[in-house]
Amino acid sequence: xxxxxxxxxxxxxxxxxxxxxxxxxxxxxxxxxxxxxxxxxxxxxxxxxxxxxxxxxxxxxxxxxxxxxxxxxxxxxxxxxxxxxxxxxxxxxxxxxxxxxxxxxxxxxxxxxxxxxxxxxxxxxxxxxxxxxxxxxxxxxxxxxxxxxxxxxxxxxxxxxxxxxxxxxxxxxxxxxxxxxxxxxxxxxxxxxxxx
Amino acid sequence: xxxxxxxxxxxxxxxxxxxxxxxxxxxxxxxxxxxxxxxxxxxxxxxxxxxxxxxxxxxxxxxxxxxxxxxxxxxxxxxxxxxxxxxxxxxxxxxxxxxxxxxxxxxxxxxxxxxxxxxxxxxxxxxxxxxxxxxxxxxxxxxxxxxxxxxxxxxxxxxxxxxxxxxxxxxxxxxxxxxxxxxxxxxxxxxxxxxxxxxxxxxxxxxxxxxxxxxxxxxxxxxxxxxxxxxxxxxxxxxxxxxxxxxxxxxxxxxxxxxxxxxxxxxxxxxxxxxxxxxxxxxxxxxxxxxxxxxxxxxxxxxxxxxxxxxxxxxxxxxxxxxxxxxxxxxxxxxxxxxxxxxxxxxxxxx
Numbered sequence: 001x002x003x004x005x006x007x008x009x010x011x012x013x014x015x016x017x018x019x020x021x022x023x024x025x026x027x028x029x030x031x032x033x034x035x036x037x038x039x040x041x042x043x044x045x046x047x048x049x050x051x052x053x054x055x056x057x058x059x060x061x062x063x064x065x066x067x068x069x070x071x072x073x074x075x076x077x078x079x080x081x082x083x084x085x086x087x088x089x090x091x092x093x094x095x096x097x098x099x100x101x102x103x104x105x106x107x108x109x110x111x112x113x114x115x116x117x118x119x120x121x122x123x124x125x126x127x128x129x130x131x132x133x134x135x136x137x138x139x140x141x142x143x144x145x146x147x148x149x150x151x152x153x154x155x156x157x158x159x160x161x162x163x164x165x166x167x168x169x170x171x172x173x174x175x176x177x178x179x180x181x182x183x184x185x186x187x188x189x190x191x192x193x194x195x196x
Numbered sequence: 197x198x199x200x201x202x203x204x205x206x207x208x209x210x211x212x213x214x215x216x217x218x219x220x221x222x223x224x225x226x227x228x229x230x231x232x233x234x235x236x237x238x239x240x241x242x243x244x245x246x247x248x249x250x251x252x253x254x255x256x257x258x259x260x261x262x263x264x265x266x267x268x269x270x271x272x273x274x275x276x277x278x279x280x281x282x283x284x285x286x287x288x289x290x291x292x293x294x295x296x297x298x299x300x301x302x303x304x305x306x307x308x309x310x311x312x313x314x315x316x317x318x319x320x321x322x323x324x325x326x327x328x329x330x331x332x333x334x335x336x337x338x339x340x341x342x343x344x345x346x347x348x349x350x351x352x353x354x355x356x357x358x359x360x361x362x363x364x365x366x367x368x369x370x371x372x373x374x375x376x377x378x379x380x381x382x383x384x385x386x387x388x389x390x391x392x393x394x395x396x397x398x399x400x401x402x403x404x405x406x407x408x409x410x411x412x413x414x415x416x417x418x419x420x421x422x423x424x425x426x427x428x429x430x431x432x433x434x435x436x437x438x439x440x441x442x443x444x445x446x447x448x449x450x451x452x453x454x455x456x457x458x459x460x461x462x463x464x465x466x467x468x469x470x471x472x473x474x475x476x477x478x479x480x481x482x483x484x485x486x487x488x489x490x491x492x493x494x495x496x497x498x499x500x501x502x503x504x505x506x507x508x509x510x511x512x513x514x515x516x517x518x519x520x521x522x523x524x525x526x527x528x529x530x531x532x533x534x535x536x537x538x539x540x541x542x543x544x545x546x547x
Contacts, residue, residue: 123466142445
């Protein structure tokens with residue numbers, strides 16, 4: 001996954017060298033993170049078809065499985081989005097970060113990663129059960145994360161513009177609220193998904 | 197009769213909406229005004245009205261700026277919907293935007309808000325000019341004075357397109373109601389695995405999606421007329437697009453699982469998950485960043501119900517909502533019955 005991120009960033013670097021406009025920088029960054037998320041999370045249930053799922057079923061309640069999987073995905077996404085942010089600013093240039101509020105930017109990147117993980121875990125499980133790969137996952141997941149993505153874009157753009165926490169705060173609170181909702185729904189619905 | 201009274205009701209309501217909603221005239225209003233910026237000195241202002249009868253007489257006109265008033269010097273009626281006004285604009289207007297008030301014999305006071313951008317601003321006109329012509333007893337707004345006849349308000353950029361209120365807004369209400377039926381059926385699928393529930397959920401989503409697409413089309417046309425664009429990044433538009441995309445994805449998911457029982461369960465789970473998020477997009481997110489919304493009631497735009505949705509509009513809008521929702525439920529009912537019959541037929545043919 002890290003390889004995917006680095007190679008995408010490097011492709012962007014070969015294409016554009018340096019990006020100095022904040023909206024373009026921001027948009028490219030979130031496109032990279034979004035596709036990294038779809039790639040990483042679509043695998044989370046793929047390996048568990050057949051015997052392995054049966055084995056897990058005897059060990060744990062499905063609710064604990066989905067919560068654990070969400071936590072693991074969130075951890076993966078935090079690392080992945082931070083790695084993307086680091087390599088991205090290394091290659092594409094951090095001139096846009098001159099008056100950025102770095103703390104706010106990192107927070108919105110981390111919260112964005114967690115948000116993607118929380119809302120896409122159940123989607124990944126559905127796509128894996130449907131037996132098709134990343135294509136279906138992207139179709140099912142994109143509209144769900146679209147408004148979340150807008151909130152992330154806004155929050156990180158405000159951070160890059162160096163706006164105070166109080167302005168961007170409502171987007172971050174909105175993100176957290178959506179995460180809580182998504183995790184709660186996943187915990188309720190996942191047991192039905194597992195029942196065969 | 198006992199079972200289909202509500203279908204007659206839906207037909208009558210929609211007939212009422214179409215006839216009354218499209219035939220009722222708009223209240224007289226000022227719709228255009230040139231020039232759009234004024235500087236101190238002699239200014240000739242052309243004002244155009246809609247559904248107005250200026251030829252019955254003009255009793256006065258004022259430019260209002262931050263509570264101070266400038267009187268008209270001369271008014272000449274060109275036609276029933278066109279009048280020429282001559283003002284002597286003094287120095288020192290305080291506020292950026294000036295409003296125009298026209299007192300007509302036929303309709304009372306008509307106001308054109310933010311008619312002029314004021315150039316060469318100062319710290320207020322001299323008291324002498326300002327006190328000289330304050331209009332006595334300005335009636336509040338142009339709408340209030342026409343309660344005698346049944347009319348719709350004529351708002352600044354809306355004009356005749358205000359009638360779209362009876363079509364665009366109820367589309368979304370109907371979509372939400374149909375999707376709620378779909379979720380209810382989906383929950384029943386998870387509970388007891390009846391293929392009939394699965395079929396009903398699918399039909400509810402299909403009909404709801406139809407209403408969603410019509411909502412998008414009518415909204416897009418409305419946006420073209422009022423905001424001069426087919427699509428903007430308005431939070432409500434993003435929410436609506438995400439809502440429609442979610443249910444298109446639902447149909448794709450159904451198409452990619454061949455096994456019926458598994459398909460029923462997977463799509464039920466996705467439908468419940470998606471509906472909750474769609475509610476969030478429709479009703480919570482637009483309020484979260486309401487500042488950038490162009491829709492009425494958001495971002496400093498007055499809501500329809502503060503002064504636009506007067507009793508004339510209300511008396512058509514509420515029947516329109518009820519009528520469209522009932523029509524949606526009717527379509528759902530018909531289609532799920534047809535699907536059930538089709539299913540019985542194919543089963544009979546197979547045996």
